[in-house]
Structure formats: C-alpha cells, structure tokens
Amino acid sequence: MSAGHRLLGAIDVVVTDVVELNPEVKRFHFARPDGQPLPAFSGGAHIVIEMKDGDVTRRTPYSLSSSPFETDDYQVSIRRDDNGRGGSLYMHRSVTPGMAMTISHPSNLFSLDKRATRHLMLTGGIGITPFLAQTAQLIRTGGEFEVHYGFRSHDVAAYVDELTARIGHRLHCYADDQGQRIDYDRLLSSQPAGTHVYVCGPTPMIDLVLSKAKEHGWPDAHVHFEHFAKAPPGEAFTVELKASGITIAVGEEQSLLEAIEAAGVDAPYMCRGGACGQCETAVVEYDGELLHSDHWLEDEERSAGQKIMPCVSRFRGKRLVLDL
Amino acid sequence: MSSRIVPTILSRPVYGTLTPTTASAHLLIADADGGTAILDLAKAAPAGFFDSAEVCYVPGADADFSDELQQLSPRQFHTSPTIQALLPRLSRTFERLHMGTSVYLAGSESLIGLATQSAMQAGLDYQALQTEHRGTLARRVQCVHCKGTTENVTTQPAECAHCGLLLFVRDHYSRRLAAFQGVNINAEDPTDVPPKIEEFT
Numbered sequence: 001m002s003a004g005h006r007l008l009g010a011i012d013v014v015v016t017d018v019v020e021l022n023p024e025v026k027r028f029h030f031a032r033p034d035g036q037p038l039p040a041f042s043g044g045a046h047i048v049i050e051m052k053d054g055d056v057t058r059r060t061p062y063s064l065s066s067s068p069f070e071t072d073d074y075q076v077s078i079r080r081d082d083n084g085r086g087g088s089l090y091m092h093r094s095v096t097p098g099m100a101m102t103i104s105h106p107s108n109l110f111s112l113d114k115r116a117t118r119h120l121m122l123t124g125g126i127g128i129t130p131f132l133a134q135t136a137q138l139i140r141t142g143g144e145f146e147v148h149y150g151f152r153s154h155d156v157a158a159y160v161d162e163l164t165a166r167i168g169h170r171l172h173c174y175a176d177d178q179g180q181r182i183d184y185d186r187l188l189s190s191q192p193a194g195t196h197v198y199v200c201g202p203t204p205m206i207d208l209v210l211s212k213a214k215e216h217g218w219p220d221a222h223v224h225f226e227h228f229a230k231a232p233p234g235e236a237f238t239v240e241l242k243a244s245g246i247t248i249a250v251g252e253e254q255s256l257l258e259a260i261e262a263a264g265v266d267a268p269y270m271c272r273g274g275a276c277g278q279c280e281t282a283v284v285e286y287d288g289e290l291l292h293s294d295h296w297l298e299d300e301e302r303s304a305g306q307k308i309m310p311c312v313s314r315f316r317g318k319r320l321v322l323d324l
Numbered sequence: 325m326s327s328r329i330v331p332t333i334l335s336r337p338v339y340g341t342l343t344p345t346t347a348s349a350h351l352l353i354a355d356a357d358g359g360t361a362i363l364d365l366a367k368a369a370p371a372g373f374f375d376s377a378e379v380c381y382v383p384g385a386d387a388d389f390s391d392e393l394q395q396l397s398p399r400q401f402h403t404s405p406t407i408q409a410l411l412p413r414l415s416r417t418f419e420r421l422h423m424g425t426s427v428y429l430a431g432s433e434s435l436i437g438l439a440t441q442s443a444m445q446a447g448l449d450y451q452a453l454q455t456e457h458r459g460t461l462a463r464r465v466q467c468v469h470c471k472g473t474t475e476n477v478t479t480q481p482a483e484c485a486h487c488g489l490l491l492f493v494r495d496h497y498s499r500r501l502a503a504f505q506g507v508n509i510n511a512e513d514p515t516d517v518p519p520k521i522e523e524f525t
Contacts, residue, residue: 117447189348193421194447217347217424219452 007050007059008269009105011038013074015097021077025126025158026092027065030074030103037071043134044110044226047074048272050102053090057258060087061228061273063200064106065129065159067136074103077158079126085233085253109275110200110226112137117194119145122182122209124201125152128159130226131200135167146170148187150201153177184209188216198224228273229293229312231255237315241265241324242284256310260324267310267324274312281322283308288317329433329457336495339436339457344369347426350377351417352398353439355407356384357459358431359393365428366396374398380414382407382435387459407435414439418446430456434464434475437502450499461524465493466503473503480523481509490517493524 017029032038041064051058066075081088095101110130112119119138121131131147138145147167151157153175163171174180188197197218199209206225213223233253240247241260250259257279260267270278274294283290283306292302294309301307308315308322331338342365344350350373352362359381366374378400383390394401404410421427427443429436436455444450462476465484472486481490484506491506498505510516 115444115447115449189422189424191423193418193423193425193443195423197423215346217345217426219449221449221451222423 007048007102007104010050010102011105013038013101013103015095015099015101016073017097018095021158022156024156025077025079027075027077027158028091028095030076030101031072033100035072038074039105040071041068041106041133042108042111043068043137044112044130045106045108045133046110046130046228046271046273047076047106048104049076049091050104051087051090051095053086053094056086056253057262058085058087058090059104059258059272061271061275063110063130063133063226065132067140068133069136069140074106077126077129077132081230084230085255107270107276109271110198110224112143112198113196113222113224115194116196116222117144118192118196119143120187120191120195120197121145121147122184122187122197122199122201122205123147124150124205125156126158127199127201127205128163129200131198132159132163134198135163135170139166146172148172148174148182150174150180150182150205151176184212185216188212188218196222196224198226200226203227226275227295228271228275229295230273231257231312232293232314234291234314235316237317237320239315240319240321242321243324250314255312256308256314260310265324269311272311274309277309279309279311281308281310281324282306284321284323285319286315286317286321287319288315290315290320328461332495335497337433337437337455337497337499339455342428342430342454342456344373345426345454346370347424348376349422349425350374350428351380351421351425352377352428352430353380353410353414353435354393354429355382355431355435355459356387358429358435358456359383359387359389361430361456361458362396362428363389363392378402378417380404380410380417382410382431384459407432407438411438411442414442415445418443418448421446421448427453428456429453431458432460432462433457434462434502437464437497437499440499441502444499463493463524464503465491465506466498466501467491467506469508473501474506477504477506478522478524479520481518481520482506490514 013030019027046061062076080092248263270276277296291314293312377398379398465477467484470487474485489508492509494505496505
C-alpha cells in the first residue's frame with residue numbers, strides 16, 4: 001500500500017473503548033482525538049475502517065451500530081470470522097483502546113424509506129448492527145417498526161438485552177438452538193400496505209427473504225437489503241491496467257482493489273463491499289473466468305463480461321486487462 | 325389497442341400493459357376504455373384469478389364495459405359514476421390492503437393519476453402499481469399561478485377554470501398532485517391569443 005493513497009473521506013480517530021459482547025462479537029468505539037463531534041449520519045450508514053496489519057492495509061466496511069444522535073462516539077460491532085481474510089481477526093486481536101486509526105466518512109446504502117407507513121426489519125446474527133442505529137433513529141423521529149432477530153443461540157446473540165430495554169415488544173427473537181425460526185411466509189403475507197421490509201444478515205437469509213418477498217407479491221421498491229460482500233481470498237493472479245500501462249500481481253489474501261491501490265493507481269471506490277457500484281471497472285479483454293462476488297452487477301452484465309467490481313471480485317485465467 | 329402516449333421529458337408518465345401476477349389478491353381499478361384492458365388481462369389470467377380480485381370501475385359515457393367486467397365474476401365488483409366519487413372508496417381500500425396485493429390501474433391518465441395518488445397516500449410506491457393507458461388523453465392540469473386544478477383539459481392552450489388565465493399545458497407532471505402543469509402562455513401580452521388546438525383527445 002503506497003502511503004500516498006489516503007482513505008476516501010478519511011477521518012483520524014482514536015479507539016476509545018473495546019467491549020467484548022460475547023465470545024464472537026466485540027464493539028469498538030471511535031472518537032475524534034480532540035473530542036469534537038464526528039459527521040452526522042443516518043441509521044443504516046456504514047464506515048470503512050482502515051487496518052494497517054503489518055505490510056497489509058485492509059479497508060473494510062462496517063455498519064455503524066450507535067445512535068445517529070450521538071456523533072461524539074461512533075460504534076461498530078464486529079463478529080470474529082476465523083475463515084475470512086483477516087480483517088475481523090485483526091480488529092479482535094490487535095485493536096486496543098488508545099490506538100489511532102483512520103475511518104472513512106459515513107455513507108448510507110441502507111437507509112430507511114421515509115415514505116413507509118411501517119418498517120419490518122428482518123435480521124440474522126451480526127446483521128443486527130444497522131438496525132440498532134435505525135431503531136434508535138425511529139424511536140426519536142417516530143415511526144412504526146418491528147424487528148425480527150434470528151441467531152444461533154443466546155450465547156452469541158449481541159444486543160438482545162439492550163434492544164429489549166429499548167424497543168420492548170417490538171423485538172422478536174428466534175434462537176436456532178431452541179428450534180425457533182422466523183416465519184417469513186406469515187410475516188410477509190400479513191403486512192399492511194405501505195410497509196417496507198429491510199433485511200440484513202447472512203447471504204442465505206437475504207436470498208430467502210428476497211425470494212419470499214417476490215413470491216408474496218412485494219414490489220421491489222418496498223424491499224431493502226444490505227449485504228457487504230467479503231472480498232474472498234483466492235488464487236493469486238496478474239492484471240494489466242491499460243490506462244496506467246502496468247501489470248500488477250494480486251496476492252491470495254489481497255483484493256483486486258487493494259492490489260491496484262498498492263500499485264499507486266487511483267481507482268474509485270466507496271463501500272468496498274460490492275454494494276455501492278462506485279468501483280465498477282471496464283474489462284478491456286480477458287481470457288479466463290471473472291469471479292464476481294458483488295451485489296451490484298446485473299446477471300446480464302456478468303455474462304457480458306465487460307465489467308468487474310474490483311473491491312470484491314477476482315479472476316482466474318490467463319489474461320485480464322482492465323481500463324484503469 | 326396500444327397507448328397513443330409519446331414519451332417526452334422524464335417527468336411525463338408512461339404506462340405499460342397490464343399483466344396478471346401470481347399474487348394472492350388483486351385490486352383492479354379502471355375507467356371507461358380502461359375496462360378493455362381488464363378484459364384483455366382476463367384472457368391471460370390463470371383460472372381462479374378473479375376469485376381473489378376486486379374490480380372498481382367508472383363507466384364512460386360512450387364506453388361502458390360494466391356488464392363484460394361483471395361476467396368475469398370478481399370477488400367484489402363496484403362501479404362509481406365519476407372518478408371523484410370513487411376516490412373515498414379507494415382511499416379506504418388502500419388503507420386496508422395488505423402488502424402483496426397486486427394493483428392494476430387502467431384507463432384515462434386522470435384515473436391512473438388519482439388512483440396512484442391515493443395509493444401513495446397509503447404508503448405504496450408508485451412503482452408498485454401496474455398501469456395501462458386506454459382511451460382519452462384528456463389531462464388534469466394545475467394552474468401554476470392560482471394552483472387551481474382543471475379537469476378534462478383537451479386543448480392546447482387551455483383556459484384555467486379557476487382564474488381564467490390562458491395556460492400552456494406542459495408535459496411536466498406532478499405525481500403528488502396527479503396533474504400536469506399549466507403555465508400562462510401570454511403573460512407579456514394578454515391580447516396575443518394563440519389558437520386552441522384539440523391536442524388531448
């Protein structure tokens with residue numbers, strides 16, 4: 001990573017606290033060194049956290065889980081993923097109170113639709129985080145909502161007590177190990193007109209809710225989801241950057257975007273999770289297979305093979321040329 | 325019959341063709357020639373479609389398909405003498421609607437626009453509604469000067485029924501008001517009166 005490339009909308013912060021919520025989830029608190037408020041945000045917004053882990057720089061999006069009305073203390077809650085590329089492990093093992101870090105300005109790809117007469121929130125596991133901020137917002141601004149929160153067991157379910165205290169009967173919990181399941185058919189078939197549904201959780205849950213919503217006749221405009229794809233590790237490959245006139249190597253644990261940045265090439269990005277569309281890059285030519293992991297490109301665009309999202313997607317094959 | 329509406333500026337609504345969905349309930353609203361859009365949809369609809377359908381229809385003076393629509397045996401069939409008379413019922417219908425009910429609007433732009441407005445007031449997104457234009461091109465026009473709305477405008481320019489100004493009827497449309505915008509065409513010289521052309525028939 002070249003020192004010249006500063007995180008987009010970078011804000012220097014200090015880690016003010018690290019709280020272990022359960023064996024898998026820690027909450028990290030950030031504040032400005034001078035104690036001044038951080039930028040305002042709305043429920044559902046995320047920040048990108050820059051992690052300098054030895055020679056590797058990772059930039060990973062996390063939803064803000066704190067109240068949008070408390071901007072002197074940003075909070076993110078991170079589940080440790082032992083099989084990921086190491087971002088969450090770094091946060092869990094190496095980040096301690098007092099550390100200086102860099103985060104991005106918040107942006108929101110999962111905001112509440114203010115036209116809704118009612119908000120139905122469906123979540124699984126650590127997907128609860130954006131809803132913590134959104135429910136805090138709705139309690140202050142008013143608005144009808146319900147949260148349906150599924151998790152493996154109460155030992156690893158973060159924020160159940162806090163949410164129960166905050167929103168009471170509007171929280172419905174479902175523990176896998178007690179055989180409890182969210183009844184999507186019942187929920188999606190019994191909502192009054194004007195309800196919007198929001199889902200954040202593991203990929204299979206999001207896919208299931210999207211297909212159930214379609215099956216029950218929900219229009220797309222009333223269905224919202226957030227899923228930051230993780231940049232998966234994979235085989236190393238090389239890529240030619242046509243406009244820059246260079247060829248670079250992408251390591252097994254490195255994302256394509258990180259490799260491009262490490263080579264000193266200024267590539268666009270925002271969420272770094274395959275959701276926002278900012279980093280969409282034209283594929284000039286390729287001989288091999290584009291390994292798409294984003295939620296941005298349409299199926300037709302994928303099969304056309306003319307675009308790639310370097311923040312999360314990879315390549316396997318002989319030759320890849322990008323218009324960068 | 326295909327719509328005679330030509331897309332112009334982005335603001336100008338365009339409409340599609342009603343297609344039956346597999347939703348568990350259906351609400352179909354039409355006026356005058358819009359009835360034929362429902363009859364056409366019925367030809368493509370699966371068996372039992374109308375068992376869970378409610379049809380609200382405003383017959384036109386020379387386009388009344390009430391009998392044909394009733395023969396589709398919808399779960400509920402209701403007619404209203406005018407669009408305005410239908411609106412209070414629509415407002416209640418949208419309020420008690422469940423998400424997942426498919427909504428189909430067909431006929432004049434006034435019917436489609438006012439029903440869309442009613443649906444939006446219940447919190448439905450306008451993109452959640454299927455629409456098909458049939459019949460008259462007559463417009464609801466809001467005078468930008470006095471804010472009065474004139475119904476069934478067929479000429480260009482047209483007189484504001486409220487303040488009497490001569491209005492150029494724009495394609496600029498407001499979903500909130502369910503009306504096209506009318507702007508005084510001869511503000512600088514009120515004696516300059518361009519000829520009226522029957523443009524929206």
